[in-house]
Amino acid sequence: MITSIVDSIHEVPVADWERLARPAGLYLSHRWLAGEEEDPTATSAYCLVRDPEGTLLAAAPLYLVRDEPNDSYQPETVLPPRLRPRVIAGARRGYHNTPLVGPGQDACLPRLRDAARRFADRHGTTHWWPYLTTRATAALAPLYPDPPVHLEDDALIPLPGTGIDDYIASLPARRRAGIRRERADFAAAGIQVRHHLLADCFEEAGVLLAGHQREHGHDRDGVDAMTALLARQAATMGDEARVVAAYDGGRMIAFCLYYHYGTTTWIRAVAHDRGHPAPHLYFNLMYYLPVEDAYAHGTTALHAGMTTIEAKRRRGADVSALHALADRHRVRG
Incomplete structure (x- = not known):
């Protein structure tokens, strides 16, 4: 060698x-x-x-x-x-x-x-x-x-079958009911969902991401820094950098940046307007909308990453150290 x-x-x-x-x-x-x-x-x-x-x-x-x-x-x-x-x-x-x-x-x-x-x-x-x-x-x-x-601990959500109904059916009965309610309440709120390439929305996403970072104590991750970070990622990753976003009127109120790579869909960043009253906004952007696109793309797992591990377990995650x-x-x- x-x-x-x-x-x-x-x-x-x-x-x-x-x-x-x-x-x-x-x-x-x-x-x-x-x-x-x-x-x-x-x-x-x-x-x-x-x-x-x-x-x-x-x-x-x-x-x-x-x-x-x-x-x-x-x-x-x-x-x-x-x-x-x-x-x-x-x-x-x-x-x-x-x-x-x-x-x-x-x-x-x-x-x-x-x-x-x-x-x-x-x-x-x-x-x-x-x-x-x-x-x-x-x-x-x-x-x-x-x-x-x-x-830390890491969460990976298996995606069995061929669609989100199969994913939901794989969960315990109580969780199935909860997820169906969270999806239905979100849909009834009339929030518009759009799919983008990151290159087309990094400025809007950068504002939300900076707010998310500030709420978690990362004060130096301001709007300019987060917008520049997403711009570089968009330039490097091109059409692999996908975004699903929620809009109230013309304003982005939440987004999830993710990648389909190998057999897995990888969540890279999620941020939302915590003051917006849309029900279950975070859960739909973090889990259910990316899961739908993962099935459409043919991947078999959603990498949900670290933190809020118990919430991820409740949504079917396998957790490893x-x-x-x-x-x-x-x-x-």
Whole structure:
């Protein structure tokens, strides 16, 4: 096996990368990572493991972080005090991370670790893997000196059958009645629902997203910052960045940004006007409208992510743990 590091995802053929990334998730896709390279707060690199014939067997992005604006990705916020790595291995965003390894190629994992270790050492630091899936944690944990650190829980809602009625039918009777009522009350309110590409509505969505961030204590995520973030995402992801939005008259009062990738529909951002009286506005934008589009697109699960886990359980989510693994070894010699 041959291990190398390249400076840009554009140095890796899309088909080679996507063969490993598609089963892993949106936030390790070639297109998403190309967008992350535009973020000025970190320098990216990519560890590649190939066989002698050149077939890509395993890979991982690496990020030397200079300024981390997201508290949930700051080592000092989520790791024990003795661990302060400045290199992230794997996905830097999305709260869903795993090394990219082909079937039967777990023997490549030590090579990915060693490459991350050397990359970090060149910059006078160490590395860590934030928000690893349960499966990734089990595979990587034997390679690191400290036990995994539990960070959050992750929710994935299975979508059985061929339509939203099949999804609702898969839930307990009490939940079926509740969801039908929430959908019916929302529909009766006369709120207009529109489907967009993000490129066509990022300014309106940015205003709502800034309000959502402010309500959660992220004061520096103002309208200009959130609009710019969505604009960059729209430019990078193109027609893959889909939005379902609710309108009262001509005003957007809620939106959900999501992606269909692999067999999963990935919720990326949801925000709504908390003062608007539309019934069950959040639940319809967060769950039921994206579920309808997921079925239309043919995906089989909705990735609902972290936080409000019990609300997601009540809507059928399977919940699994997300962990961090941090290295404290520096390269010797």
